[in-house]
Amino acid sequence: MAATGTVTAFEIHDVRFPTSERLDGSDAMHPDPDYSAAYLVLHTAGGPRGHGLCFTLGRGNDVMAAAIRSLAPYLVGRPVPATAADLAALHRDLTHDSQLRWLGPEKGVMQMAAGAVLNAAWDLAARRAGLPVWEFLAAMTPEDLVSLVDFRYLSDALTPGEALALLRAAEPGRAARAARLKAEGYPAYTTSPGWLGYDDGKLVRLAKEAVADGFGQIKLKVGADLDDDKRRLRLARAAVGPGVRIAVDANQRWDVAEAVRWMTALAPYTPYWIEEPTSPDDVLGHAAVRSGQPVKVATGEHVANRVVFKQLLQAGAVDFVQIDAARVAGVNENLAILLLAAKYGVPVCPHAGGVGLCELVQHLAMFDYVAVSGSRDDRVIEYVDHLHEHFVHPVVIEHGRYRAPAAPGFSAEMHPASLAAHRYPDGPVWRARRTTEEALA
Amino acid sequence: MAATGTVTAFEIHDVRFPTSERLDGSDAMHPDPDYSAAYLVLHTAGGPRGHGLCFTLGRGNDVMAAAIRSLAPYLVGRPVPATAADLAALHRDLTHDSQLRWLGPEKGVMQMAAGAVLNAAWDLAARRAGLPVWEFLAAMTPEDLVSLVDFRYLSDALTPGEALALLRAAEPGRAARAARLKAEGYPAYTTSPGWLGYDDGKLVRLAKEAVADGFGQIKLKVGADLDDDKRRLRLARAAVGPGVRIAVDANQRWDVAEAVRWMTALAPYTPYWIEEPTSPDDVLGHAAVRSGQPVKVATGEHVANRVVFKQLLQAGAVDFVQIDAARVAGVNENLAILLLAAKYGVPVCPHAGGVGLCELVQHLAMFDYVAVSGSRDDRVIEYVDHLHEHFVHPVVIEHGRYRAPAAPGFSAEMHPASLAAHRYPDGPVWRARRTTEEALA
Numbered sequence: 001m002a003a004t005g006t007v008t009a010f011e012i013h014d015v016r017f018p019t020s021e022r023l024d025g026s027d028a029m030h031p032d033p034d035y036s037a038a039y040l041v042l043h044t045a046g047g048p049r050g051h052g053l054c055f056t057l058g059r060g061n062d063v064m065a066a067a068i069r070s071l072a073p074y075l076v077g078r079p080v081p082a083t084a085a086d087l088a089a090l091h092r093d094l095t096h097d098s099q100l101r102w103l104g105p106e107k108g109v110m111q112m113a114a115g116a117v118l119n120a121a122w123d124l125a126a127r128r129a130g131l132p133v134w135e136f137l138a139a140m141t142p143e144d145l146v147s148l149v150d151f152r153y154l155s156d157a158l159t160p161g162e163a164l165a166l167l168r169a170a171e172p173g174r175a176a177r178a179a180r181l182k183a184e185g186y187p188a189y190t191t192s193p194g195w196l197g198y199d200d201g202k203l204v205r206l207a208k209e210a211v212a213d214g215f216g217q218i219k220l221k222v223g224a225d226l227d228d229d230k231r232r233l234r235l236a237r238a239a240v241g242p243g244v245r246i247a248v249d250a251n252q253r254w255d256v257a258e259a260v261r262w263m264t265a266l267a268p269y270t271p272y273w274i275e276e277p278t279s280p281d282d283v284l285g286h287a288a289v290r291s292g293q294p295v296k297v298a299t300g301e302h303v304a305n306r307v308v309f310k311q312l313l314q315a316g317a318v319d320f321v322q323i324d325a326a327r328v329a330g331v332n333e334n335l336a337i338l339l340l341a342a343k344y345g346v347p348v349c350p351h352a353g354g355v356g357l358c359e360l361v362q363h364l365a366m367f368d369y370v371a372v373s374g375s376r377d378d379r380v381i382e383y384v385d386h387l388h389e390h391f392v393h394p395v396v397i398e399h400g401r402y403r404a405p406a407a408p409g410f411s412a413e414m415h416p417a418s419l420a421a422h423r424y425p426d427g428p429v430w431r432a433r434r435t436t437e438e439a440l441a
Numbered sequence: 442m443a444a445t446g447t448v449t450a451f452e453i454h455d456v457r458f459p460t461s462e463r464l465d466g467s468d469a470m471h472p473d474p475d476y477s478a479a480y481l482v483l484h485t486a487g488g489p490r491g492h493g494l495c496f497t498l499g500r501g502n503d504v505m506a507a508a509i510r511s512l513a514p515y516l517v518g519r520p521v522p523a524t525a526a527d528l529a530a531l532h533r534d535l536t537h538d539s540q541l542r543w544l545g546p547e548k549g550v551m552q553m554a555a556g557a558v559l560n561a562a563w564d565l566a567a568r569r570a571g572l573p574v575w576e577f578l579a580a581m582t583p584e585d586l587v588s589l590v591d592f593r594y595l596s597d598a599l600t601p602g603e604a605l606a607l608l609r610a611a612e613p614g615r616a617a618r619a620a621r622l623k624a625e626g627y628p629a630y631t632t633s634p635g636w637l638g639y640d641d642g643k644l645v646r647l648a649k650e651a652v653a654d655g656f657g658q659i660k661l662k663v664g665a666d667l668d669d670d671k672r673r674l675r676l677a678r679a680a681v682g683p684g685v686r687i688a689v690d691a692n693q694r695w696d697v698a699e700a701v702r703w704m705t706a707l708a709p710y711t712p713y714w715i716e717e718p719t720s721p722d723d724v725l726g727h728a729a730v731r732s733g734q735p736v737k738v739a740t741g742e743h744v745a746n747r748v749v750f751k752q753l754l755q756a757g758a759v760d761f762v763q764i765d766a767a768r769v770a771g772v773n774e775n776l777a778i779l780l781l782a783a784k785y786g787v788p789v790c791p792h793a794g795g796v797g798l799c800e801l802v803q804h805l806a807m808f809d810y811v812a813v814s815g816s817r818d819d820r821v822i823e824y825v826d827h828l829h830e831h832f833v834h835p836v837v838i839e840h841g842r843y844r845a846p847a848a849p850g851f852s853a854e855m856h857p858a859s860l861a862a863h864r865y866p867d868g869p870v871w872r873a874r875r876t877t878e879e880a881l882a
Contacts, residue, residue: 030539059511059540060551066507067550070500098471099500105693105721105743108549109504153720156697156729252546256597279594280546281748283724284755288597302546304745307722314725 005080010072011041012065015414016058016424017355017387018433023197024386025057025353027251028223031197034058035387036424037355038065038113039414042120044080050124051413052116055326055354060109061424067113070100074117081121082128084144090121091150091332107304111329118330119360123410133331133410134363138174138370142167145371149336150306157310163339170374177370185401186366187376188383189217189247191353193236196221200235207239214400217245217272217380223253226265233269245272248295252276252302256285260292273298273320283308286317298322301351305329306336313344320378322351325360334364342373353384358395359411362402390418446521451513452482453506456855457499457865458796458828459874464638465827466498466794468692469664472638475499476828477865478796479506479554480855483561485521491565492854493557496767496795501550502865508554511541515558522562523569525585531562532591532773548745552770559771560801564851574772574851575804579615579811583608586812590777591747598751604780611815618811626842627807628817629824630658630688632794634677637662641676648680655841658686658713658821664694667706674710686713689736693717693743697726701733714739714761724749727758739763742792746770747777754785761819765792766801775805779813789814794825799836800852803843831859 016036019025025033036058042050054064074093081087094114095106103110126136137145146164190213193206203220210218220236222229229248236246248271254262259277266274273296278285280302290297300322303309312318321341323334341348350365352358358381365381373379381402388394392413396403405411422429457477460466466474477499483491495505515534516522522531535555536547544551567577578586587605631654634647644661651659661677663670670689677687689712695703700718707715714737719726721743731738741763744750753759762782764775782789791806793799799822806822814820822843829835833854837844846852863870 030543032539033543034540055543057540057543059538060508060544063504063508063511063544063550067501067504070504097500098473099475099498102471102474102496102498103501103504103553104549107722107745108551109508109544110501110550112544153696153723153726155699156726255594258596279748281548281722281746282594282752284752285594285597285748304548305722307720307726311723311725 005047006045007042007075007078007080008045009043010069010076011043012068013039013419014061014065014424015039015419015422016061016430017422018429019386020058023195026195026197027221027249028196028253029251030057035355036061038068038116039419040068040116040120042075042124044124047080048124048127050120050127051410052118052120052123053326053356053412054112054116055357063109064113067109068116071113071117075121080124080128082125084140084147087121087125087332088148091118091148091329094118095150095329106307106329111304112327115326115328115330115333118332119325119410119412122331123412127409130408132363132405132408134366134370134404135178137331137367138178142171145335148332149339150332153307154310154336154340157314158340158343162343166339166342167371170371173374174370177374181366181369181404185398185403186362186369187380188215188397188400188402189219189245189380190215190383190385191219192385193218194220196224200232203232204235204239207236211240211244215244216400217247219247219249219275219382221251222248222266223250223262226262229266230269233266233271237269246270247272247275247298249275250277252279254278256288259289263289263293263295267294271295275299275322276302281308283311283315283317286312287315290317290319296320298349300324301327303327306333306340309337310340313340313346318346320349321346322349323361323364324351325357325364331364338364338368338372347378348373349379350381352382353386355387356391356412356414358383358388359391359393362395362405363410366404390414446488447486448483448516448519448521449486450484451510451517452484453509454480454860455502455506455865456480456860456863457502457871458863459870460827464636467636467638468662468690469637469694470692471498476796477502479509479557480860481509481557481561483516483565485565488521489565489568491561491568492851493559493561493564494767494797494853495553495557496798504550505554508550509557512554512558516562521565521569523566525581525588528562528566528773529589532559532589532770535559536591536770547748547770552745553768556767556769556771556774559773560766560851560853563772564853568850571849573804573846573849575807575811575845576619578772578808579619583612586776589773590780591773594748595751595777595781598755599781599784603784607780607783608812611812614815615811618815622807622810622845626839626844627803627810628821629656629838629841629843630660630686630821631656631824631826632660633826634659635661637665641673644673645676645680648677652681652685656685657841658688660688660690660716660823662692663689663707664691664703667703670707671710674707674712678710687711688713688716688739690716691718693720695719697729700730704730704734704736708735712736716740716763717743722749724752724756724758727753728756731758731760737761739790741765742768744768747774747781750778751781754781754787759787761790762787763790763792764802764805766798766805772805779805779809783814788819790820791822793823794827796828797832797853797855799824799829800832800834803836803846804851807845831855
């Protein structure tokens with residue numbers, strides 16, 4: 001028998017949703033996503049379980065599952081991480097494994113796998129503490145928070161001492177901001193109207209619904225055809241009126257000069273920001289796009305790690321930092337990115353959507369407000385209204401705002417029935433789909 | 442029965458060599474590598490086979506194998522790629538899969554897997570043409586070569602027209618340079634003396650052997666301890682004399698300021714270059730290191746893709762571009778990087794070693810000399826004397842130079858007996874090792 005307080009098993013699921021059937025999530029680079037998750041459950045002896053996931057677009061979800069499995073020896077049979085020191089050590093173990101780091105280093109499949117495992121460990125630690133992750137983090141001392149960050153490669157932009165000073169400066173207001181957050185929630189924007197595969201009628205209808213639901217910002221996918229983009233922006237503006245912001249998102253579609261040309265042409269339609277104008281690896285390219293046209297620049301959902309975020313900030317390449325809960329090495333690396341953004345005074349507007357990304361990232365934005373930046377000004381969390389029904393504690397959106405989650409943990413736990421129904425390739429949803437395809441063939 | 446000229450199967454091997462037993466390959470970030478390969482054989486109906494591989498350090502080799510497997514639908518059951526157009530289309534398919542690209546994009550495990558598959562396809566195409574890959578490439582027209590490159594995200598630094606002009610300018614001298622290459626070979630340097638786990642006696646003995654073998658350059662690993670590095674550099678200089686270059690390699694060990702301090706301290710020992718002083722993602726960091734201390738800067742073996750190489754060149758961050766045959770998306774992406782380096786006038790000095798990296802990358806450097814840069818000045822290919830005995834056509838080093846390979850293909854084919862002996866986890870080498878460990882336990 002394993003001792004109480006020991007991780008006993010990794011339970012890994014390949015879960016896929018056939019979202020490509022309705023073009024939900026379609027953009028200029030990803031026309032047919034099947035929103036999926038490589039989903040991890042940490043079992044413990046006699047205690048709560050921890051839940052984490054990697055979001056993918058379908059194919060390759062099995063590769064992510066294999067990558068998560070490769071990290072099991074760092075937890076299975078070992079004590080449950082409970083303290084900041086435990087979670088700092090786990091982060092170091094997972095990202096600095098002397099053999100596995102060759103597969104990145106700190107990027108792509110292995111980095112996302114490390115993120116899923118770390119986030120599951122954070123879920124578990126927060127559940128044991130009886131707190132949602134945002135409050136679990138906001139209850140830590142500045143010293144503990146600094147100890148969670150890997151400052152390797154950051155010291156030319158942010159030192160541990162500077163991070164500590166930032167966190168200490170925000171400490172006196174924590175309780176008041178937490179109370180305000182519980183009362184008021186955190187501003188959201190919605191991408192639901194703007195998928196590229198939706199026709200004009202659906203765009204207009206969903207844009208009007210977004211305003212009626214209280215959102216102050218929507219987002220449209222752009223980048224496939226300039227005339228279409230102009231028409232869609234015009235329709236969306238007419239639908240939402242002058243007081244609602246409309247961000248646009250090119251999903252990495254352009255080269256630098258093309259981004260500058262395209263956004264110069266769209267600028268008269270007053271888009272609030274242009275998101276992912278070019279390659280997420282192109283720091284200098286983002287800087288050139290930002291200086292070459294009048295629309296503010298946002299990026300981050302595909303930025304592989306803190307080192308690239310550091311450079312985006314050093315180069316003055318972005319107006320908004322878009323963290324993603326499941327792209328980098330978990331809470332620890334996102335904490336580094338929040339601190340970098342605070343140092344450079346750039347607002348963090350998280351990427352979300354996918355499978356469980358809203359559920360996860362809300363905790364990080366709320367923690368940022370309470371204990372790091374201390375501000376909700378110019379900050380919004382993305383919201384997409386897909387697939388929340390599969391989560392035990394789905395996000396709650398009221399009047400265009402995320403309600404602060406109250407359940408202990410990281411909100412990433414999925415319903416067992418959802419896991420079973422969407423198991424790939426042999427769950428009933430996928431068996432039925434193959435039967436349909438065979439009948440049509 | 443599949444038609445002749447169809448790819449019929451992906452045969453994937455997880456092959457690992459227990460190199461950590463002797464500290465071969467040990468450096469400041471990778472103290473205990475077990476040199477490994479996720480190895481791919483493309484079977485065809487009635488024709489030759491194609492061979493490609495991902496090099497890894499052991500753990501995670503199974504994740505690479507899963508990633509390679511995920512790409513099988515792009516080849517199995519389809520015609521064998523034979524022409525430049527076929528190989529360009531395959532490159533686009535593998536790197537722009539609308540679902541798989543989420544796992545990168547174009548970095549880490551999926552990018553290396555795409556590289557292994559593409560390199561296997563190049564091996565196959567060159568075998569069918571009866572040419573080694575370097576000559577197969579050097580026989581293509583400038584137009585065909587340009588068609589192989591994905592210029593997405595490159596056009597602010599290199600346009601297709603500029604690439605074409607570069608290749609056309611080099612065209613008249615191709616035959617003369619190919620003849621010179623066959624007569625003289627291509628300069629090499631050796632890393633064999635310098636692994637961090639070797640003691641001083643072994644370092645001195647191997648450094649002397651390197652000079653006796655005709656090498657004009659050796660390389661030492663540094664970055665663990667400054668006093669050790671000074672002593673080792675002093676010993677190496679005494680062993681090789683004043684006329685042999687000694688490069689040093691920190692394997693990403695330092696932050697920017699630390700790299701500047703450390704290399705300023707080592708500069709009196711006249712190291713030829715400092716390799717990987719900091720994170721491979723840190724373009725701005727490399728630029729700061731290059732301008733902050735007197736030693737030339739080299740990097741590239743962990744650079745994920747052409748977009749990061751582009752920025753290293755735009756930012757003036759490197760004196761040498763170190764391509765790796767198996768890190769990026771195969772021949773196609775390395776061709777983009779060779780063209781970028783030629784545009785910026787920066788010499789390419791390939792990274793090699795590992796499992797099969799010397800065998801593969803020699804073709805790219807030789808093609809660069811014949812048809813792109815047109816020069817061997819300031820250019821050397823790394824050489825490490827491990828594991829060549831497992832290859833059917835191992836590299837041949839004579840008087841410190843790579844002999845131009847003559848066998849058709851990419852030189853990556855391994856002996857069946859080597860694959861069988863080192864199969865992980867159940868091949869005889871690993872079974873014997875476990876038996877030894879159990880006996881010692």
